[in-house]
Amino acid sequence: MNPPRGTLYLMPNTLDFGVDGGLDLQDTLPLGVIRIAARLQHWVAENAKTTRALLKRVDGIVPLAYPLQSIQIQELPRLQKGPRQAEAPDMRPLLQAAMQGHDLGLVSEAGLPAVADPGATLVQAAHTLEIAVRPLSGPTSLLLALAASGLNGQSFAFVGYLPVESAERGRRIRELEAQSKRERQTQLMIETPYRNEALLQALALHLKPDTLLSVSCGLTLPQAWVRSDTIARWKSRMAQLPADVPAVFSLLAG
């Protein structure tokens, strides 16, 4: 007989990745979630080293059930960028602990795994193997940004990164504005921090004056910053965006 399967927990991470000093874990993670993290011996992660650092912070609040060196952390295969991947990698080896009856945690570098982040393929494989999947409550920069924008939260889309090449980027921005107008749908996007400023300039250039644009930086951090305004008003008073903190950009056609 097969042992009963373990559960795959989707463990949220704080949004202070790369920020000096970091935050108190309990500013953004519920105690119940920290307790679950403290009792797991098996993890799948984007990065084993930063996951070990996270578990040390967990241990400061709820003592780990296993010594840190006996906790098994397997890394997710890196996503290939660029043209479509030849074939999705086989995720079954990463799920073996759950097949043997152990609970397993999936964690990414920031926020909820499998959202704007690797991990979805692992979750899909878990469903195929009939491993129960339980997402845990925590910070997610996209929804925090949407709530803070004041734009339409009844219909919205996250479209990831825009093209980098300037003509293509302009075309994509106008396409998203048209889609937003047609469906009255907020469009959310992200950018690598050092290109935050360039994306803001491109949005100001290509969007119509009465389109609403919201930019959020460093949500949940002490330096959190949100501005929601029409393009006309952004242009009359441009902001300098930080180049080292992730930002979320949201637009809603006027």
Add this chain to the structure above:
Amino acid sequence: MNPPRGTLYLMPNTLDFGVDGGLDLQDTLPLGVIRIAARLQHWVAENAKTTRALLKRVDGIVPLAYPLQSIQIQELPRLQKGPRQAEAPDMRPLLQAAMQGHDLGLVSEAGLPAVADPGATLVQAAHTLEIAVRPLSGPTSLLLALAASGLNGQSFAFVGYLPVESAERGRRIRELEAQSKRERQTQLMIETPYRNEALLQALALHLKPDTLLSVSCGLTLPQAWVRSDTIARWKSRMAQLPADVPAVFSLLAG
């Protein structure tokens, strides 16, 4: 001279609305967020009565800074359903405490305010008045459902409720499947709980056999349940959905 303005905090609520017994607040809300809630004297809420009940639960963890009866809770105007509203109601009176320098909390019945929930108009008015807006980390059923689905988390859209009328509903389902195929975009929707089962039947009827459908019920609750499968497999083994717990439906065209 004007006093400095207060901050508008977007306070997440638990997802156990209407569930008997309820949960430990600390299962889904971070201590840092509970601490902020405990020190606010001014609130805007969907419902003053349930907000008072929430504050009593807060008080059990972090004592409230003000006696409950001296805490001011103003209710958001109800959203009119049906055809477009004549005019957006004036939100400035609700923001008066913040204009006078007091911090203000916005809370809805479940999850993050202003996401699939009223409140966005208030947040927009806060931006116009240059009141700082700070969203706080907590559970959001949409993103928890997306993470747990294993569907594409790099591109997704939330489209709210589908039409109730059967032919229109079928048309909308096929339109969402086509949009999902074109953009490789996960499409998320919700339904009033007593119609969960009817929506599942309609999705099974109108979607193609190789389209993936994920259904999540009661996430963060002990009875949490997630299933992600192709339409072909849903049809060969249909599930009975609960009629009293909110569900999130996500689809990704095959």
